[in-house]
Structures are given as structure tokens and as C-alpha cells.
Amino acid sequence: MSEILRFATAGSVDDGKSTLIGRLLYDAKGIFEDQLEAVERTSRERGEGYTNLALLTDGLRAEREQGITIDVAYRYFATPKRKFIIADTPGHIQYTRNMVTGASTADLALVLIDARKGVLEQSRRHAFLASLLGVPHLVLCVNKMDLVDYDETVFEQIKNEFRDFAARLRVHDLTFIPISALNGDNVVEKSENMPWYKGSTLLHTLEEVHIASDRNMIDPRFPVQYVIRPMDDEWHDYRGYAGQVASGVFRKGDDVMVMPSGFTSTIAAIETMDGPVDEAYSPMSVTIRLNDEIDISRGDMLCRTHNQPHASQDVEAMMCWMSEQPLDSGSFYRIKHTTREARVKVQEVLYGLDVNTLHRNTDVHTLALNEIGRVKLRSTLPLFADSYEKNRITGGFILIHEATNNTVAAGMII
Amino acid sequence: MKYELDHLQALEAESIHIIREVVATMERPALLFSGGKDSIVMLHLARKAFWPARLPFPLVHIDTGENFPEVIAYRDRVVEEIGARLIVGYVQDDIDAGRVVEDKRANAGRNRLQTATLLRTIEENNFTAMFGGARRDEEKARAKERVLSFRDEFGQWDPKNQRPELWNLYNSRHRPGEHIRAFPLSNWTELDIWQYIAEENIELPSIYYAHQRPVVRRGEMIMAINEFVSPQDGEEVIEMVVRYRTVGDATCTAAVESTASSVYDVIKEVAATRITERGATRADDKTSEAAMEDRKREGYF
Numbered sequence: 001m002s003e004i005l006r007f008a009t010a011g012s013v014d015d016g017k018s019t020l021i022g023r024l025l026y027d028a029k030g031i032f033e034d035q036l037e038a039v040e041r042t043s044r045e046r047g048e049g050y051t052n053l054a055l056l057t058d059g060l061r062a063e064r065e066q067g068i069t070i071d072v073a074y075r076y077f078a079t080p081k082r083k084f085i086i087a088d089t090p091g092h093i094q095y096t097r098n099m100v101t102g103a104s105t106a107d108l109a110l111v112l113i114d115a116r117k118g119v120l121e122q123s124r125r126h127a128f129l130a131s132l133l134g135v136p137h138l139v140l141c142v143n144k145m146d147l148v149d150y151d152e153t154v155f156e157q158i159k160n161e162f163r164d165f166a167a168r169l170r171v172h173d174l175t176f177i178p179i180s181a182l183n184g185d186n187v188v189e190k191s192e193n194m195p196w197y198k199g200s201t202l203l204h205t206l207e208e209v210h211i212a213s214d215r216n217m218i219d220p221r222f223p224v225q226y227v228i229r230p231m232d233d234e235w236h237d238y239r240g241y242a243g244q245v246a247s248g249v250f251r252k253g254d255d256v257m258v259m260p261s262g263f264t265s266t267i268a269a270i271e272t273m274d275g276p277v278d279e280a281y282s283p284m285s286v287t288i289r290l291n292d293e294i295d296i297s298r299g300d301m302l303c304r305t306h307n308q309p310h311a312s313q314d315v316e317a318m319m320c321w322m323s324e325q326p327l328d329s330g331s332f333y334r335i336k337h338t339t340r341e342a343r344v345k346v347q348e349v350l351y352g353l354d355v356n357t358l359h360r361n362t363d364v365h366t367l368a369l370n371e372i373g374r375v376k377l378r379s380t381l382p383l384f385a386d387s388y389e390k391n392r393i394t395g396g397f398i399l400i401h402e403a404t405n406n407t408v409a410a411g412m413i414i
Numbered sequence: 415m416k417y418e419l420d421h422l423q424a425l426e427a428e429s430i431h432i433i434r435e436v437v438a439t440m441e442r443p444a445l446l447f448s449g450g451k452d453s454i455v456m457l458h459l460a461r462k463a464f465w466p467a468r469l470p471f472p473l474v475h476i477d478t479g480e481n482f483p484e485v486i487a488y489r490d491r492v493v494e495e496i497g498a499r500l501i502v503g504y505v506q507d508d509i510d511a512g513r514v515v516e517d518k519r520a521n522a523g524r525n526r527l528q529t530a531t532l533l534r535t536i537e538e539n540n541f542t543a544m545f546g547g548a549r550r551d552e553e554k555a556r557a558k559e560r561v562l563s564f565r566d567e568f569g570q571w572d573p574k575n576q577r578p579e580l581w582n583l584y585n586s587r588h589r590p591g592e593h594i595r596a597f598p599l600s601n602w603t604e605l606d607i608w609q610y611i612a613e614e615n616i617e618l619p620s621i622y623y624a625h626q627r628p629v630v631r632r633g634e635m636i637m638a639i640n641e642f643v644s645p646q647d648g649e650e651v652i653e654m655v656v657r658y659r660t661v662g663d664a665t666c667t668a669a670v671e672s673t674a675s676s677v678y679d680v681i682k683e684v685a686a687t688r689i690t691e692r693g694a695t696r697a698d699d700k701t702s703e704a705a706m707e708d709r710k711r712e713g714y715f
Contacts, residue, residue, distance in 0.1 A: 273465035
């Protein structure tokens with residue numbers, strides 16, 4: 001059995017992103033013949049001189065008509081080693097929110113650079129967003145190497161320039177691969193045109209990158225999602241707390257503390273329909289029973305007395321605004337953080353961040369669509385949070401507009 | 415101890431989280447249950463999510479009246495076994511009331527007509543959330559749809575105005591009259607479904623496995639002859655060993671030539687196939703490039 005790797009790609013049509021994904025999918029049998037035929041037919045009907053692989057991912061009528069990717073598309077393929085979920089996102093700045101969405105669950109981000117153009121504003125932006133969303137691995141593909149005669153110096157120059165920039169970001173694992181998506185160099189097969197490159201192909205990198213240790217296995221956090229009470233004769237006194245382990249490990253017999261009440265108990269059993277398990281870890285969905293009768297409901301959190309999340313009504317976060325309607329400091333928003341919901345007010349925008357230059361602008365007092373800034377929030381209930389850097393599940397939240405019910409922002413707690 | 419989940423365990427954990435999230439935050443959910451493999455896996459996951467409690471919501475079947483009898487028998491048996499409540503919305507009722515008009519051409523099927531019945535059933539029962547077994551690998555419009563997909567008061571999907579969905583946080587808020595379609599199997603592929611069926615030893619209607627039956631070849635499709643499908647002029651009825659990759663309306667769901675008689679044979683076959691399941695078996699998706707997107711906009715599954 002193999003594990004899942006989720007990766008996000010960002011780029012525009014010109015970078016050859018669709019060609020690259022098309023090739024990965026085709027070589028790994030992630031594209032089916034009838035899908036390819038449909039794309040070939042449409043390309044022909046539209047008078048395009050080549051099979052436009054972008055049509056594979058641009059699934060919506062509007063995207064096909066305008067020839068652009070507007071939304072995140074999810075694609076799936078598998079090799080004997082791993083199953084892959086691709087979040088394919090548009091690269092243009094006006095779709096920053098889509099990139100942020102795709103990166104939120106990604107183990108790895110794949111950024112494309114055109115070898116002829118070098119490190120552009122947009123490549124820096126993609127790398128920054130990946131680091132902001134805490135994507136643990138960044139793979140930089142220098143594409144179109146065929147158009148620069150497979151020249152090693154071009155690759156090295158781009159690599160050095162990008163590495164200087166990435167030093168300013170929180171990127172822990174950075175890999176560079178020279179490729180030609182069109183010809184397949186170093187995508188699935190090693191390139192004969194670039195004998196100077198000693199590293200792995202892209203597919204091999206995706207198959208081998210070590211992701212198991214990216215999870216937080218230290219801090220036990222179990223947001224209670226739902227209380228299971230069968231209320232029938234067979235399970236008369238049964239009371240189980242269902243949820244998905246956010247981080248850390250929970251074992252039968254462990255001492256646990258319940259937030260916000262502060263009561264402590266021990267784990268009587270960790271259960272599933274397939275039978276009890278001795279331990280539960282992220283991202284398992286289980287049901288935990290305790291040895292004491294304590295009042296626990298959805299939105300509470302199980303943790304350890306000596307390892308608690310920060311509980312506070314005041315939160316500081318980096319926030320990406322995702323709505324056409326700008327942030328309004330007078331409005332109430334709903335916050336969804338783990339399984340907890342509350343009302344919040346945005347008390348202050350500390351600064352806005354230029355996603356291209358990383359310049360901090362302290363004159364900013366609101367955030368508009370696709371803008372990112374550091375904010376102070378106050379919530380009606382205490383939130384049980386860790387910093388996003390330490391914990392992507394207990395550190396992330398969304399804001400929902402109370403009147404429109406739209407998801408308007410995503411936040412990463414500092 | 416490795417503390418790692420394999421891909422089926424990870425998908426299962428994600429789906430159970432989604433199912434619980436919908437039930438915890440929404441007042442009147444229901445599960446669309448057709449007796450097809452995806453809805454069977456959905457039901458299995460929903461039972462796991464709330465065990466040892468009973469399923470906290472009813473099952474809903476939108477019945478075109480043109481069913482495979484094996485599938486209806488399976489449906490009724492499962493409903494009885496787990497003690498679930500089943501609500502059936504009949505497409506025939508909407509035809510009789512003149513709300514929809516049937517297309518009488520061969521292969522037209524009643525799939526598209528189901529939308530009216532589905533929306534009526536949601537309204538009559540005040541459902542606020544409908545669980546569906548749709549997967550993103552099935553079709554390109556579905557590849558863009560959210561796990562929790564918002565529907566306005568007319569049941570419409572607006573692909574250009576979807577709510578961003580991040581981490582494992584889902585926005586289920588809506589006003590009265592609006593509802594949410596929830597797709598906990600979004601990240602599963604056809605192969606994942608079959609591997610899970612094998613691993614969990616889940617029983618399926620018999621037509622998913624190879625059997626002999628009279629069929630005609632209609633274009634690229636193999637259509638079974640039954641009370642709803644008769645041979646057209648020039649079509650020759652032949653006996654063939656086939657199975658179904660998808661189960662829908664009997665008039666527009668095609669069989670595939672196959673000798674796969676066990677779940678392991680099917681897994682081998684699915685792993686080697688080069689045609690998508692909808693491409694191979696659904697006459698209704700062949701209508702146009704954006705057939706699924708157009709139907710979904712109207713409120714289809």
C-alpha cells in the first residue's frame with residue numbers, strides 16, 4: 001500500500017505548466033484515451049495547431065472559452081510507489097486566493113520557471129505563497145531547457161538567483177530540476193540532453209520526497225467534532241468523542257486535559273467501527289472515550305496538561321483576503337478554527353504585504369481581494385491555537401461573512 | 415511503529431471527517447443512495463463515522479423508474495439490514511404532473527429529468543445538505559467542484575462563484591431555501607473505490623461483475639436488452655459476457671465487455687483500462703463538451 005502526496009502547481013499557460021502536468025499524467029497513465037480524444041477534437045475544432053493539453057485541466061465552460069485557468073482543478077494519478085493529488089492553480093496575481101487554497105493542503109509545491117526568462121516576479125510570488133502556507137517542500141522546475149540549448153550555466157544562474165531569494169522565506173527543502181516538459185527531459189525519464197545534471201527526475205523526486213516527518217507528531221491535539229451517543233439499549237451509557245487527530249499521538253491510558261474546562265481524565269478507549277486501536281495519530285478519524293464523565297461538546301479540544309495550545313480571544317495572524325467585498329473593520333465575521341466557531345472583529349490591520357517584493361506597508365488599513373496582511377482579531381470565545389508554523393491544523397482558520405455566508409479570508413496564526 | 419496511513423486509510427479518514435462535519439453543523443442532511451458503488455461506499459463510510467450509533471440521517475433515492483432490478487433488490491436489502499429510513503423521489507410523478515417532458519429517443523434516458531425530482535424531494539423534506547458520491551476524477555466539471563458545494567434557492571451551482579475551501583475547514587452556512595451538496599468522496603478515484611471495496615469486503619449488486627446477457631451494439635456502446643431498451647432497426651441482439659462500470663438509468667447506462675467476475679479481477683481491469691468510466695458507459699455525457707457542467711448548473715447531482 002502506498003501513501004498520498006498532495007502537491008500544488010502554480011503557473012500560467014506560458015510557463016508550460018499544463019504541458020508538464022499533461023506529460024506527468026500521460027506517462028503515469030493519469031489521462032485516459034477518451035479524455036485525450038476529447039481534447040484533440042476540441043483543439044482541432046478550434047483550429048489550434050497542436051493538442052492543447054491545458055484543455056484537460058480547464059474544465060469549466062468559461063475557462064475553455066477564455067483560454068485561461070480560473071479555478072483550482074484537482075487531478076489524480078498514481079505510480080506503484082505513491083498516489084498523487086495535484087491541486088492545479090492559475091498563476092496570475094488576480095488568482096492569488098486560488099493559489100492559497102491549493103497550497104493549504106499541499107505537501108509540496110511545484111513552481112515553474114521559463115529558462116529563457118529567468119526568475120520573474122511571478123515565480124517569486126508563487127514561492128512566497130507556498131512558504132506562507134507552510135508547504136514543506138518546494139520544487140523549482142526550470143522549464144524549456146530545450147530552448148536554451150540545455151545550457152548548464154543558464155540553469156545554475158537561475159538556481160543561484162532563486163536561492164538568494166528563497167533565503168528570505170521559510171523554505172526548508174528546496175530542489176531544482178532542469179526540464180523540458182514538451183520533450184519530456186527529466187520529467188519521467190532522465191534527460192540524455194543534460195548529462196551534467198546528476199539529480200533525480202521530477203517524477204522520481206515526487207515519489208521519493210520524505211513527507212511522513214512533516215506532520216507535527218509532538219503536540220497532542222484532538223478537536224472534538226461530534227459527540228456520539230447511541231441512546232439505545234445495547235449502548236446505553238456510551239458517550240464517545242469523535243474527531244480527526246490534528247497532531248501528536250493519543251494512546252489508550254493517556255492522561256488528557258479538556259479545553260476550555262480544564263478537567264482531566266484518562267483515555268478509556270480509542271474506537272472505530274473496525275474495532276479499538278491502541279493509538280491514534282494525525283490524520284486518523286477516531287472516537288475517543290474517557291474514564292470520567294465530563295461535559296464535553298463540539299469545539300472543545302483534548303490535549304495534555306503539560307502540552308496545551310494557546311487559549312485566547314486575541315489572535316494575530318497573516319491573512320489572505322478572498323472576497324470582492326474588502327475587509328471592513330466594522331463588520332462581524334464568523335471564524336472557523338478547528339471545530340470551533342465564534343464571532344470575530346478585525347481590530348487592526350498591522351501591515352499589508354506586497355506579495356511580489358515582500359515589502360511591508362504599514363499605511364494599509366484594510367485588505368482587498370487577493371491581498372495579504374498581518375491582522376489582529378478579537379473573538380467572542382477563546383480559540384485553542386498553535387502557531388501555524390508549528391501546526392497547520394490548529395494554526396489555520398477561515399472567516400465567513402455573516403450576511404453573505406461567503407468564505408472571505410484564510411488566516412495563519414502567528 | 416511507522417505512524418503512517420496508506421492512501422485508502424487517509425482517504426477514509428478524510429471522508430469520515432467531512433461526513434461528521436456536515437452532520438455536526440447542518441440541520442437536515444440526507445444521503446443520496448442509488449445502489450451504485452460510490453453511494454454504497456458513501457453509506458459504508460457514514461456508518462463508520464457514527465458507529466456505534468445509527469445513521470443520523472435518511473437515505474434518498476431519486477428513482478427514474480428505469481432501474482436494473484438487481485440494484486433495487488440490493489437497495490431494499492441494505493436499507494432493511496441497517497435499519498435506515500429510505501425516501502424515494504419518483505421521476506414518474508414529475509412526468510405525470512407535467513413538470514418535465516420525457517425525451518423518447520433511444521438512449522435519451524431519464525437522467526436529466528432526475529434534477530426536477532431531486533430538487534422537489536429536497537424541498538418537500540426541507541433537506542439542508544445532500545451527501546453525494548461524486549468524485550473529481552469522473553469528469554472535468556466535477557474536478558472543479560468544492561467538497562461542500564453551495565446551491566442557491568433554485569438548486570443551481572455557480573461554478574464561477576464558489577467558496578474557497580482550505581485545510582479541513584468547510585463552510586456549510588446557507589440561508590433557508592438554499593442547500594449544500596456534500597461530496598466526501600471528492601478525492602477518491604475509481605481504482606481507490608474498488609480497492610476499498612476489496613479491502614473492506616463490501617458487497618455490491620451483482621451486475622458490477624461479469625455475467626452473460628442479451629445486448630446490442632449501439633455506436634460505441636453496449637446496451638443491454640431489457641424492458642426499457644429494445645433493439646432498433648438494424649441492430650442485432652447478441653449474447654455477451656459483460657459487466658457494468660457504473661450503474662445509472664437502465665436506458666442510458668452501457669455495459670462493458672468483461673470477464674471480471676471478482677473484485678480482484680475488476681481491480682486488475684480498472685488498473686489497466688485506458689477509458690474513463692463515464693466515457694465508456696454513459697450515453698448522457700456524450701451530448702456535449704460541457705454536458706455535465708450544464709446539468710450541474712441546473713441542480714443535477
